[in-house]
Amino acid sequence: MSTTRPAAVAGTFYPDEPIELRHMVTDLLANVRGGEPLHAIKALIVPHAGYIYSGPIAASAYARLAAQRERIRRVVLLGPTHRVYVRGLALPEAERFVTPLGEVPLDREGMQQLKDLPQVIKNAAAHQMEHSLEVQLPFLQTVLGEFKLLPLAVGEATAAEVAEVLETLWGGGETLIVISSDLSHFLPDAVAREVDGGTVDAILALDSHLNHEQACGATPINGLMLAARRHGLHPVMLDVCNSSDTAGEPDRVVGYAAFALESDEAADQPEAEKGATLLKLARAEIGSKLWEGAAKSINAAWLQEPGASFVTLTREGELRGCIGTLEAHRPLGSDVRANAVAAAFHDPRFRPLSRSEFDDIRVEVSLLSASEPLAVADEAAALAALRPHVDGVVFEYGRHRSTFLPQVWEQLPDPNEFLAYLKRKAGLPMDFWAEQVRLSRYTVTKWKEVAA
Structure with a gap:
């Protein structure tokens, strides 16, 4: 051909x-x-x-x-x-x-x-x-x-x-x-x-x-x-x-x-460089904890600005850890480093990452926008307001709180299913709803390491 x-x-x-x-x-x-x-x-x-x-x-x-x-x-x-x-x-x-x-x-x-x-x-x-x-x-x-x-x-x-x-x-x-x-x-x-x-x-x-x-x-x-x-x-x-x-x-x-x-x-000009820097920062911080050495510092002014991030680790296509921050409360560089370590060693769903796994993991960094509340009167209105493959969603009810990144729409593309599993993640029944439920949404910019 x-x-x-x-x-x-x-x-x-x-x-x-x-x-x-x-x-x-x-x-x-x-x-x-x-x-x-x-x-x-x-x-x-x-x-x-x-x-x-x-x-x-x-x-x-x-x-x-x-x-x-x-x-x-x-x-x-x-x-x-x-x-x-x-x-x-x-x-x-x-x-x-x-x-x-x-x-x-x-x-x-x-x-x-x-x-x-x-x-x-x-x-x-x-x-x-x-x-x-x-x-x-x-x-x-x-x-x-x-x-x-x-x-x-x-x-x-x-x-x-x-x-x-x-x-x-x-x-x-x-x-x-x-x-x-x-x-x-x-x-x-x-x-x-x-x-x-x-x-x-x-x-x-x-x-x-x-x-x-x-x-x-x-x-x-x-x-x-x-x-x-x-x-x-x-x-x-x-x-x-x-x-x-x-x-x-x-x-x-x-x-x-x-x-x-x-x-x-101003936001888009460093996009590719920003992603490469954040991925390098996350991987280096994980490596420094595995081999007990200090990660090389990266000096960039934008890393000192407040930011909220999630760090997700996968291995052979399967989730291996995911921890993040919903609201910006510290410099972005510090946030990514802390979340990388938490995803690798402190996600309660997984055992701590081992040295033998380090080369096999793929790192993904998601940078979150500020969240905005969704003013919805009931669950039907909430489902209608959700934007599949665009919205990250935060669910709150009393002490119950959970979030799904926009990437989760890939596994749960139906809004009914997406919201049901989000409620289950918060520790509530999948069919739960109450007038006091609060929803907010955010978007992410994400970067993921490409397999060699």
């Missing part, structure tokens, strides 16, 4: 002659009005029709990447399948994608990170003729320096399944997420503008309940919306129109829009 996926729609969706294609893309980018660079773009939503139809709209997003040209080294690209049915998200079997502008290497390490997610499969046929991903590549090849691509053809999947994939691949400033999607299809111009206006409003509100009449890429967009809320991204609408504005007739149009989702530059 070939390790190269050749261009399938060159010559139809965009020019197949390299010089003509480069000139066309360069001109589209140059003609973007108000195309000043943005400096903290984490994700884009762009259309995927032929360039004469949607190229100017896509360009309005790609033109904003100039300031991040040398920073972005990986693009996670998701688009809907149009020709092959897929249950879940499909990776290609190739090692490179090719356009008239050259080859794009695929991110094999990133693909390996997804191997344990049941919703991710390999399906060469899903990629063979799929245009939603391919048409983005000439833009990316023009506006970025060297980068690796991780393409996923998205079929029948839930928003939570897509969000889980994005969380696994989130990375830091080196990773850009691109969602490929058109808006409404084949409506009269006036109707399309009304429908697309509602879709734009939903995306700006980070609404994760779009349907496929609103956007053909509703599934990957919804997954991005879940992840964007969790990471505090801010959506910016860059341009919107339909095919009657570019090269089509007004009685049967397709809608196009472009969005950038920006991160808080």
Whole structure:
């Protein structure tokens, strides 16, 4: 089997002659009005029709990447399948994608990170003729320096399944997420503008309940919306129109829009470095206790700021310890070190970690946001308010208290089951409820060591 996926729609969706294609893309980018660079773009939503139809709209997003040209080294690209049915998200079997502008290497390490997610499969046929991903590549090849691509053809999947994939691949400033999607299809111009206006409003509100009449890429967009809320991204609408504005007739149009989702530059800039530092800090502290030596200190100003964390240890995929702090009451560095030691040696569910296990454990550090109370009148309201795969939840009743990190949704995806086991963890019956129950929620940013 070939390790190269050749261009399938060159010559139809965009020019197949390299010089003509480069000139066309360069001109589209140059003609973007108000195309000043943005400096903290984490994700884009762009259309995927032929360039004469949607190229100017896509360009309005790609033109904003100039300031991040040398920073972005990986693009996670998701688009809907149009020709092959897929249950879940499909990776290609190739090692490179090719356009008239050259080859794009695929991110094999990133693909390996997804191997344990049941919703991710390999399906060469899903990629063979799929245009939603391919048409983005000439833009990316023009506006970025060297980068690796991780393409996923998205079929029948839930928003939570897509969000889980994005969380696994989130990375830091080196990773850009691109969602490929058109808006409404084949409506009269006036109707399309009304429908697309509602879709734009939903995306700006980070609404994760779009349907496929609103956007053909509703599934990957919804997954991005879940992840964007969790990471505090801010959506910016860059341009919107339909095919009657570019090269089509007004009685049967397709809608196009472009969005950038920006991160808080101050919070996101050290994201990858922050994760690596916290993981190193946790492992070193555990090692220092096993071998009775002082862990090497790490001097960073942000480690001295108050923070609340959980440290989770796994061994061969099974939980080996998990201890954490719900409220920030000491410097983050001290909190991570203390919780690492507690997870390794003082979790009452497990025997203390031994030296022989040290190399086999994987460390995960979760940094918690401030919790917010959930004002709910009864259990039904509580269940309706929970956001699966987003919320960490604290349950309190008198002296009974428990919490589940958002990661627990992976084992308990149903809100009824999630809340029932949370009550059991607090030492109460799984069907318990009382007027005095208090719930609060928080989100986490997590980093996990990758197996060697």
